[in-house]
Every structure is written in structure tokens, then in C-alpha cells.
Amino acid sequence: MSTISDKEIRNFFDKAKKEQIPDNGFSKRVMKQIPRQERNTHSVIVWGFGLVGLAIAVLSGAFFRVLGSLALFGRDLALARVPDLSPMIVYSVILVSLVSFSINIFRKSGA
């Protein structure tokens, strides 16, 4: 059986490899074939759990405590006083920051 070195094979395929194939509407054709209905169930699940979480927060009073703390924090900032950094305030600030950070990332990469 003949032998051939790895380098020789590479030389042969080097000319043909990595040829970039232009899209020419391929992506659009794929997107047209994507089923739209089936995946909507996932959005429903995400929103459903979101609403359940919100309902629990409202019913347990935690939601209003967070809002109250934020209001106090805002008032202290408005009055240019250094606020008392209670655990609830720290928690609220971190929560709001994380939420806005996540929304920004999703908006940027989804654009």
C-alpha cells in the first residue's frame, strides 16, 4: 500500500479548505422553515413562572418591602444623605443591578 505524509495531504487540502460559502439567502430560507408555534410554549412557561414568582412576592409582602426600601433609598439619595446600608437595601440594589445588566446583555446580543 502506498504511503503519504500528513504534510502532503495537508498541502493538497489547504487550497480547498476554509472556502467561505456566501449566504445567498440560505439563512432566510432556514428561518422560513423554523416552526413558529411549537416553541411558543417555552415563552409561556417562562412568563408563567415569572408571574407565579411575582404573585408569591406580592402575597408574602416581600415585593412591597423591596419597593419600600428602594423608595427610602431613593429619598436618602435625593436628600444627599448617606443611606443606612441595611441588608434589604444592599439586596435591592444588587437585584436591580443584575436585572438591568441581564436585560442589557440580551438586548445587545439579540439586536
Place this chain on the structure above:
Amino acid sequence: MINKSDDILLVSQVVLFNSHKAFEQLVNKYQSAVRRFFLNLTFGNDSLSDDLAQETFIKVYLHLQSFKGTAGFSTWLFRVAYNVYYDYIRSSKVNRETGYEEVGAHVESERPNSDFQMDVYESMKVLKPDERTAVTLFYMEDHPVEKISKIMNCPTGTVKSHLSRGREKLAEYFKNTGYEYNFG
């Protein structure tokens, strides 16, 4: 250019928020590699490779929840592509021994192929589907053996065997066609 972490971010957007825009970005990024992969496996059959690539992306979309993220998105994508190719071979009643003859029997190209590109496709015909897949992924797509073993779902030793047998067959082909004189 989007990197691997962006891939994960886009995948999470598709899974959690059903973002078609995010999925279109993934298709845009990988369409060339996947279509090129199928072009080599089908000896330059444009319409067939585009059909297989389209089927691959649709399957990826439908099964994206099963992507664990441990092996990287491109590995998982090529694994799906490899399965689509094998499903096609099976559904065409083409077995592993004679597959290359029938798959290449009705090649029609819409894109103009250079003489050299045709030589590459011709050389692929001497390989069995597994050897052709391993050679394509290793030499044309520059994937390491470990990644190919994940794509083909077999041990690295098996991939090395496919590559070794592929090299031997290609050497014989080059010898018979006189291609050995063109090696740089």
C-alpha cells in the same frame, strides 16, 4: 465575529425566549462551515448539501434544549450534521460499502467549481463515509481528533484509524492519477 461565549448566550436566548433573531445569528455564523462540510461529503452536490444543511439547522432548533454546553456549540452542531448525513445515507438505502458511489451518482453543481475543487471531490469518492467524514473534519475544517471523536461519537483511536485508512486510499488515488507531482 462572535465567539464561543456568545454562542452560549445566543443559545440561551433561543431556548428561554424563543428568539428567532438569535437563532438567525447562529445560522449566519455556521452556515458556511456546515454547507462546506456537506459539499465535501456529497462530492459538490449543491442542492443536496443545502437541503442537508437546512435539515441540520431545523433539527438544531428543535432540539436545542438538549444541548448541555459541555462540548461547545460547534461540536454539537457538527454532531447533528453528521447524524443528518447518516440518516440520509440510510434513507437512500445506501450502505456503508457502496455509499460513495450512489451519493455521488447525480452530482449537479449550481456554483461554479474550479478544476481543483472537482479534484478534491473526486478524491473523496475513494473514501468510505466514515473515512470521508474524518478526513473532511480533520484536514478541511482543522478540527482536532478529540473533537472529531465527539462529533462521530466514537473513540479517538477509531478516528485515527479512519484517518490512517483515508490517507492510504488517497495516496493510492494520487498515485494513480499522477497527483503526487503537485504536492508542494
